[in-house]
Amino acid sequence: MLANIVTFDYKNKTMLLAYIAKEMHNDQTYTYTYGYYIDKIANYLEKVGFKTFDPIKLGDYFISRKIFTKKSNEISFAHSCFYYFFLARRMQDDRDFYNDVVNPNNFYKYDRVIDYYSGLTRKDDHLLAILYQEFKKYFEPAKPIYDEIDADDFFTNITSQKNKFIPLVEKMDMNKVVANKPNETIVEKHIQEVSNERLSRITDEINNITYLTPDQFIVIMSRLLRNLDGTESVQLKTEIYSEIIKNTMIFTIAIKNKLATYANSHQGQLPPCYDKVKNVELFFRFMPYAVQTSLYEFMGTTKLCQVFENKLKNDFREGKSDIEKFFSIGLLWDTNNLANTKMMKTFIKSVGKNSARDYITFKLYYNYMYKVKSGSAEEDEYLSLLSSLKSKRYPLSLIKQNMINSDLKKIKKEREENKR
Structure with missing residues (x-):
């Protein structure tokens, strides 16, 4: 337990990766230059007050573990599923982002994020209630088709x-x-x-x-x-x-x-x-x-x-x-x-x-x-x-x-x- 306090543990890494995924989403891009990628890590470390950790070492560690790929000077998640998974993890910790995802006007843009999020949480009555109501409302105009066709x-x-x-x-x-x-x-x-x-x-x-x-x-x-x-x-x-x-x-x-x-x-x-x-x-x-x-x-x-x-x-x-x-x-x-x-x-x-x-x-x-x-x-x-x-x-x-x-x-x- 003490080791988790003095090291940048699994949970810390997961929250950082979720932060980067959310930043990419905000920036409407899926690729960063290496320098900008390191800046994002440094920004996160500053936000949480982790001054003793080196953003370059952390950034290179994620690349070596093949979470990110580096082509020339460009950095991106190695697979799209990583991007969506970490956005889903961000939903768990960021209520504002969660509310944006489940907003009736936006949710369909996040279909894969919702898939990963619901698989992670396994229970979210609020999300289920919102989307179920929207689902019924969406198909309501077409209901006569169901009633009239044999x-x-x-x-x-x-x-x-x-x-x-x-x-x-x-x-x-x-x-x-x-x-x-x-x-x-x-x-x-x-x-x-x-x-x-x-x-x-x-x-x-x-x-x-x-x-x-x-x-x-x-x-x-x-x-x-x-x-x-x-x-x-x-x-x-x-x-x-x-x-x-x-x-x-x-x-x-x-x-x-x-x-x-x-x-x-x-x-x-x-x-x-x-x-x-x-x-x-x-x-x-x-x-x-x-x-x-x-x-x-x-x-x-x-x-x-x-x-x-x-x-x-x-x-x-x-x-x-x-x-x-x-x-x-x-x-x-x-x-x-x-x-x-x-x-x-x-x-x-x-x-x-x-x-x-x-x-x-x-x-x-x-x-x-x-x-x-x-x-x-x-x-x-x-x-x-x-x-x-x-x-x-x-x-x-x-x-x-x-x-x-x-x-x-x-x-x-x-x-x-x-x-x-």
């Missing part, structure tokens, strides 16, 4: 011809699914490719956000709900999560409608930035699936499973659309899959003949192919769920499901024997 029909019957919708699972050959399950080498290669693709999307840039967009606000609230896990009200968490899903649906419907309008006036083509989309109808149909997968990146934690489950139970009770229910069952499954088998079975039993059935089919199929070990009890669970989905089209669905499962056991046995 999401199940909107994301199922894409074209005006209203072709009869046939769920993917009805065309799925379960015997081939089992027989063609990839081996561990292929699975490992696929997982590595997915991991590399995600890493390639990570940028090291400083955000310069000038206005708030709906998707940005949804991400901010999703991260906030995930990070502030110390909030002592499951009811409030469920309420906020429900608002996130409702507003996510509003945003998804609005984007789909805007893109469809464009496509209708451009011979069925989407804007140039969507040039990789080959099947426009399928793209529209699976938009909620893609959005749910994105939400998992921001809210994927077992600490929210009770919240997801609460919302799903409310959806069943209130007769919400299958698309809306899918967001919660999808997050539950992505977060803790087979631990939520009971809820999944309830969803499968109730889901209508719409795109939500395709979403859950694809999610179960993908996990079965790439996340479940062959010959395991988990494989049997997944096959049982897929076969129950497939048998929904038959009047005596349970009898049909048992027939499918019996055939699958034979195929599995043959597959394992062929491996030997």
Whole structure:
């Protein structure tokens, strides 16, 4: 304890780095000349009365520890995450800066700072209350979209011809699914490719956000709900999560409608930035699936499973659309899959003949192919769920499901024997 009094300890270093990050923010720059950088350190030491410490030694120490990089005569944080992390630490010690960040007119400019800050503090009822109120207010004008649109029909019957919708699972050959399950080498290669693709999307840039967009606000609230896990009200968490899903649906419907309008006036083509989309109808149909997968990146934690489950139970009770229910069952499954088998079975039993059935089919199929070990009890669970989905089209669905499962056991046995 005495050593902390006579040395420039970890806490002192952290406060100094937070001070430098805040100074850079005030100066609207992310790069200082070396001399100006040392002057900032000297200014801080003077403010706190630390006359015995050498600003040059401290400045060079931070560079040697790779917190800052020095290129020629210019100094900057080595990574943008360092800059945002230390701004978040400054929020903890500087009430004026905190108030500036949470100001309803400014908060969106600090989305990454808020992300780090909420992850550090884990509980801030004041911040949560302010942003939640702003979130509701922001989407209030678009609420009629949620009230008036039948999401199940909107994301199922894409074209005006209203072709009869046939769920993917009805065309799925379960015997081939089992027989063609990839081996561990292929699975490992696929997982590595997915991991590399995600890493390639990570940028090291400083955000310069000038206005708030709906998707940005949804991400901010999703991260906030995930990070502030110390909030002592499951009811409030469920309420906020429900608002996130409702507003996510509003945003998804609005984007789909805007893109469809464009496509209708451009011979069925989407804007140039969507040039990789080959099947426009399928793209529209699976938009909620893609959005749910994105939400998992921001809210994927077992600490929210009770919240997801609460919302799903409310959806069943209130007769919400299958698309809306899918967001919660999808997050539950992505977060803790087979631990939520009971809820999944309830969803499968109730889901209508719409795109939500395709979403859950694809999610179960993908996990079965790439996340479940062959010959395991988990494989049997997944096959049982897929076969129950497939048998929904038959009047005596349970009898049909048992027939499918019996055939699958034979195929599995043959597959394992062929491996030997």
